[in-house]
Amino acid sequence: MNAEKTALPEIDIPYVKQACSNCIMRELCLPVALASNVLDKLDELVYLRKRFKAGTHIYHAGNNFHYLYAVRSGFVKLETLNEDGREQVTGFYMMGEILGFDGIATDQHMCTAVALEDSELCVIPFDRIEHVGQEMEHLHHHFYMLMSREIVRDHTMMMLLSGMQGDARIAAFILNLSQRFHERGYSSYDLVLRMKREDIGSYLGMKIETVSRVLTKFRDQGLLEVHQKHVRILDMNGLQKLVGHHPCK
Amino acid sequence: MNAEKTALPEIDIPYVKQACSNCIMRELCLPVALASNVLDKLDELVYLRKRFKAGTHIYHAGNNFHYLYAVRSGFVKLETLNEDGREQVTGFYMMGEILGFDGIATDQHMCTAVALEDSELCVIPFDRIEHVGQEMEHLHHHFYMLMSREIVRDHTMMMLLSGMQGDARIAAFILNLSQRFHERGYSSYDLVLRMKREDIGSYLGMKIETVSRVLTKFRDQGLLEVHQKHVRILDMNGLQKLVGHHPCK
């Protein structure tokens, strides 16, 4: 099966046994209140780590669905195939976040996941999650929660796309990244945008020229400092105002 | 707790015990390959039906999360609260579809669900789903599937919002409704739009004037027949071309 070439056979090549119990990302990634005997069980579920070089695919639209992927380090973009074949970015994932939920519906991945930089992901065989016994039952709750969170996030994104204009979209995007970095213990003021302007544009529904212009404008207004992929937030409040303060259609 | 007033206490007033095993919507709603003894179990899980008058709320953003709702008849819209307090429609649900997944993430509903016409919903206590025993384990798979489907649908919506312009959005919206009606055994050519133009506009990210103009244009082009809420598709192919044929930004 052609579609399988990328994801499956490679899985057993560069792998390291990885214990969730020792993982610094556990709090964010699988923050189940786990007794230590349950943690051992979890280690059996998440049984390998895999490295992906920048630009390589984690899975392709059409691949059979087997795994969820937890980002340990790096940055991943999700692209959904449009009716007419062109791709659009529908999400970005950073450390501690889990991707792959798009595959459960039809047992085939509906999107393509691409590493934006060299990344390390934990590979979680989904059928093991589904067949955990009674003692691991609250693991189901955790995955329901993760999926619900993704649904809520997508709704927020839909609102942003249908209700806000360029300035507000970029502001919301920057603030969202800022918060996610902050939650992970990084500065909420100094961000590195791992994706290209093109990806940002695709995600936010605007052309790269517009993305560029808005960023320049924000710089001129003293909201941001921009040096290619590095962005420093100078006026967090100003950005928030742009999002909340009726810059809508 | 004020937020609870709407959803909870009312739940036990006008209720009818409803057996999934006899429900005509089961195929679409909970199409688990069920042995009949398992079906009995299911009947215990989905234990009541409730009527909602047009315009009434099924749940409010902020309500504590307890139930999922399966639409038996009628039409429901989902609204998400924006940063600045205004609401935007993020989904429509018709018979056989399940809503409420937005509540799992934080144990509070993040959106508001409103009946667009007199509707009848099956109320599914979510904690029962989560605590089904081994013999009902594949029910988890089914709910994972439903949630994944919602995620995929939202991604499609994001693509539509960020990548297509007015004409294509409306075309995609009509075709989507058409298909969903068709799957339920209704005509895919004669549709009744239960929602207002305003809701359509909110959902598709355009002003009602634009929605109206596009519909008029489609009528003039011979793609549709429009009589207020009733829409008849005259040229399915033409609509599909509009969606697929690069009418994108």
Place this chain on the structure above:
DNA sequence: GCAATTATTTGATGTAAATCAAATACAGAA
């Protein structure tokens, strides 16, 4: 039934952002 309210359509005008085009900056290879 009629009046009052609400929803929808149609028209004229303004604007945000796409498009077209070209310059500049940056990154990797020879």
Place this chain on the structure above:
DNA sequence: TTCTGTATTTGATTTACATCAAATAATTGC
């Protein structure tokens, strides 16, 4: 280093859509 391709920025023009405004149609209440 210089060359080559890619990414980003900046400018001029066009366009899709929002906005403003008003007419028409459909609902709702009395």
